[in-house]
Amino acid sequence: MKKSVIAAAFVAVIVALLVAFPEILLNPGPLMKGHKPLDNSCFSCHRPFAGTSQQCAECHKPADIGIKNVAGRLLAVKSSKALFHRALSETSCVRCHTDHKGRQPKYTLKTFRHDTLPAALKNDCIACHNDRKPADVLHRTVSDACATCHSTDKWKSAVFDHTRLGASGRECITCHKKDTPSDGLHRQIGSGCSSCHGVTRWKPANFDHSRSLSSALKNNCMACHADKKQNDALHRNAGNTCATCHATDKWSNAVFDHTRLGASGRECITCHKKDTPSDDLHRQISSGCSSCHGTTRWKPATFDHSRYFRLDGDHRASCSTCHTVPGNYKSYTCMNCHEHSPSRIASEHLEEGIRNYNNCIKCHRSASEHGEGRGEDD
Amino acid sequence: MNMLNSVLISRALPLTLSYLLLVAATFSVDFILHKAGLAWTGRYLGVAGTLLVAFSFGYSARKKKLIEHGPLKHFLRFHCNAGWLGTLLILVHSGIHFNAVLPWMATALMMVVTASGHVGQYLVRRIREEVKRKKQQYGIAADRTDGLEQQQFWDSVTLGAFEKWRFVHMPLVTFLVVLTVLHVGSITMFMNWR
Secondary structure, three states: OHHHHHHHHHHHHHHHHHHHHHHHHHHOOOOOOHHHHHHOHHHHOOOOEEOOOOHHHHHHHHHOOOOOOOOOEEOOOOOOHHHHHOOOOOOOOHEOOOOOOOOOHHHHHHOOOOHHHHHHHHOHHHHHHHHHOOOHHHHHHHHHOOOHHHOOOOOOOOOOOHHHHHHOOHHHHHHHHHOOOOOOOHHHOOOOOOOOOOOOOOOOOOHHHHHOOOHHHHHOOOHHHHHOOOOOHHHHHHOOOHHHHHOOOOOOOOOOOOHHHHOOOOOOHHHHHOOOOOOOHHOOOOHHHHHHOOOOOOOOOOOOHOOOOOOOOOOOHHHHHHHHOOOOOOOOOOOOOOOOOOOHHHHHHOOOOOOOOOHHHHHOOOOOOOOEEEEEEO | OOOOOOOOHHHHHHHHHHHHHHHHHHHHHHHHHHHHHHHEEEEEHHHHHHHHHHHOOHHHHOOOOOOOOOOOHHHHHHHHHHHHHHHHHHHHHHOOOOHHHHHHHHHHHHHHHHHHHHHHHHHHHHHHHHHHHHHHOOOOOOOOOOOOHHHHHHHHHHOOOHHHHHHHHHHHHHHHHHHHHHHHHHHHHHHHOO
């Protein structure tokens, strides 16, 4: 059999099947519930090579949409939202509607594009969206030109241009009463929101203590910030003049002037007990922090070993060479090297008639051969 | 026989991978288009894919001397590559979801034809190697590209497995063309042009 005959036979079979079973071979999906009677009548909606845009309006008269059904009977409940169809072209249905997506009508709606609306309707948002207009003060006072603040893709977030209120004389509180916090500060401030807040968002606010507060309140930090006061010894003794140490922009980075304690007789440890390290050195030094530390920061500390014994020459040794009792830096020995053997030390001191020579630093403050006097801790 | 030099590994495996890659690439491209919000381009990918496959038939035209100039091996390479890419575009166009049966049949047959094409590609490569081997056996320089190689090649392809393959492949291609024309025709008849 010739190839062309086989091909022709195949074409004939397929075309016959297409004609006999178009709903199986050609139908891309079930029609929506309302169009079910047209399931097998493709050409009810489709014109050959011309699509469907002409035929919808034969049943769905734009002027009747939302008022009557396709049979011409009045709808029990009129849908005001659908009335905008009367302003649309009879051939524009397919811009928003489709079919063959299953029986559920909700699947046959494409994304609604406002730019397909005629100009008159495009600028009359309220004609369709009257039920969406909030009844608050702001929306009662603005016009129906929703697009001034809202976009067409969603209602929120809207952008309200406060400069449009320019000369209206309205105060912020007219619209934002419910936005006012109920804390002490805002109760005192009243309605001058703009002295601290911008028009795009509430936070961050810029509260200027020097400008916004009365002189009486300005010096009474506790009137507003009582809840911020720390309950430690320092703050209990510091009084309510927070501004002595704290700035008005933030609480942290406070600067405490220790010279103010001058004649108070308070020891560092009164306030800084919890700051004391628990190592052996600090356990031995119960107070007198200032002998090593400054008042602005703990580190670097300045521990001067030379006050007891100068570590120079051969004496640049590790701590444990002389401080042999662990954790006790008051205890020391000089007998841990060849130079200072007990027999030699004893011999040299006895030769000079010195019998009490066990506390070396009493006489020797450095590697110098001769004694330099009594130490500070004597 | 060294396993790596076996016909199965050196010829059949790359073509099998090529076919599997076609399926994997379809899923990947479809996923990317959906993620990028470009799924609507699928309709046009169908047109592009169909045109690519149609152009790939230039190989048949060259063989039947409807096109008189150009090295046949270039036409064959274009036939394979354009066929592969066209199939990919049409598969993406199908969106991996089928509604009406006619385009479904066309897509299924296209995959069968593409698989058959891969088998043909395997046979051509094997025949080429056979020709080379025989040329060496008869002492003919392997890099000569005069009419003798062409003659030997076509003498070979008219025999044996290749001829049997063509007996299956060509009717499948014909049926695919018929289904494609009917699909394009029905879409053209029913679609909204605006």
